[in-house]
Amino acid sequence: MELVLNKLTKQFGRKTAVDQMTITMKPGVYGLLGANGAGKTTLMRMVCGVLNPTAGDVYLDGKRAADLGEEYRSLLGYLPQDFGYYPDFTAGEFMLYVAALKGISPEKARIRSKELLALVGLTEVSAKKIRTFSGGMKQRLGIAQAVLNDPRILVLDEPTAGLDPKERVHFRNLIANFSKDKIVILSTHIVSDIEYISDTVLMIKDGKLIINRPADNIAHEMDGKVWRCVVAKEAAPAISSSFCVANLHHGDDDTVILRVLSDVLPMDGAMNEIPTLEDLYLYHFQNDIAEYRGTK
Numbered sequence: 375m376e377l378v379l380n381k382l383t384k385q386f387g388r389k390t391a392v393d394q395m396t397i398t399m400k401p402g403v404y405g406l407l408g409a410n411g412a413g414k415t416t417l418m419r420m421v422c423g424v425l426n427p428t429a430g431d432v433y434l435d436g437k438r439a440a441d442l443g444e445e446y447r448s449l450l451g452y453l454p455q456d457f458g459y460y461p462d463f464t465a466g467e468f469m470l471y472v473a474a475l476k477g478i479s480p481e482k483a484r485i486r487s488k489e490l491l492a493l494v495g496l497t498e499v500s501a502k503k504i505r506t507f508s509g510g511m512k513q514r515l516g517i518a519q520a521v522l523n524d525p526r527i528l529v530l531d532e533p534t535a536g537l538d539p540k541e542r543v544h545f546r547n548l549i550a551n552f553s554k555d556k557i558v559i560l561s562t563h564i565v566s567d568i569e570y571i572s573d574t575v576l577m578i579k580d581g582k583l584i585i586n587r588p589a590d591n592i593a594h595e596m597d598g599k600v601w602r603c604v605v606a607k608e609a610a611p612a613i614s615s616s617f618c619v620a621n622l623h624h625g626d627d628d629t630v631i632l633r634v635l636s637d638v639l640p641m642d643g644a645m646n647e648i649p650t651l652e653d654l655y656l657y658h659f660q661n662d663i664a665e666y667r668g669t670k
């Protein structure tokens with residue numbers, strides 16, 4: 375199976391939300407990373423056919439998804455960011471409702487719903503109303519409904535948003551279970567989720583694909599650019615204002631230890647550190663982050 379996004383573009387008035395994005399995907403987990411407004415949701419909505427591209431196309435095994443129509447949609451599972459859960463439904467009712475929308479026969483729907491609710495750990499609460507669920511439980515229900523039709527392409531828009539660390543780990547494991555032989559596209563702001571679960575990292579910035587690379591050794595382009603600087607407390611603000619600082623903590627005495635991202639030696643005595651995906655992300659998005667913090 376091969377999913378090709380060919381020069382996929384979406385324009386909202388003058389704003390180009392997704393700009394000529396070309397990606398070839400095979401089964402595996404693709405982690406989509408980008409700042410707020412980078413174009414992740416717009417891209418995912420076009421992949422799922424809920425938004426028409428301004429230009430470009432999605433192809434599945436060489437055929438235009440738009441031409442495949444229902445045949446393409448039947449292979450998709452989608453967990454949108456703003457997923458409506460119908461708070462007065464029970465989890466079981468909700469699964470059957472979504473199954474009906476997906477055209478699954480009632481008998482098959484009952485069996486599959488039961489299996490999936492068990493898989494996501496919601497069997498005991500399947501008769502409880504969704505309004506009583508925690509954020510993590512709702513997200514688990516969200517992924518269960520997305521895979522009801524056993525999709526070959528699974529699109530998850532920020533599935534770990536609002537989850538506590540324990541729920542996030544549980545959720546990541548669930549996604550890993552579901553991802554076998556599928557193309558999974560998952561967006562998040564949480565770098566560690568991408569690091570743990572993705573086979574390929576896609577980084578997008580201002581609607582453009584800036585990185586499309588296997589997750590192993592993803593941060594190697596940062597080799598020699600991540601520095602550990604130990605300075606006196608008074609010297610730390612000057613370093614913070616001149617360089618991108620990924621992390622800062624206080625040492626034993628009156629020292630401060632900074633993790634600095636810089637192409638050049640930031641100060642005498644700085645030592646290179648092993649780069650991480652988070653360093654790579656911060657390096658590419660440092661201007662967005664400075665704006666967000668109000669320092670630019």
Ligand SMILES: Nc1ncnc2c1ncn2[C@@H]1O[C@H](COP(=O)(O)OP(=O)(O)OP(=O)(O)O)[C@@H](O)[C@H]1O
Nearest residue numbers: 386389390391408409410411412413414415416417
């Ligand atoms: N329906 C729309 N009409 C006009 N502009 C839109 C519309 N949808 C998205 N945009 C704009 O397109 C850009 C990309 O938005 P998108 O929601 O795809 O980003 P994102 O990366 O998913 O962001 P977030 O992480 O905040 O969800 C933003 O500037 C957004 O304001």
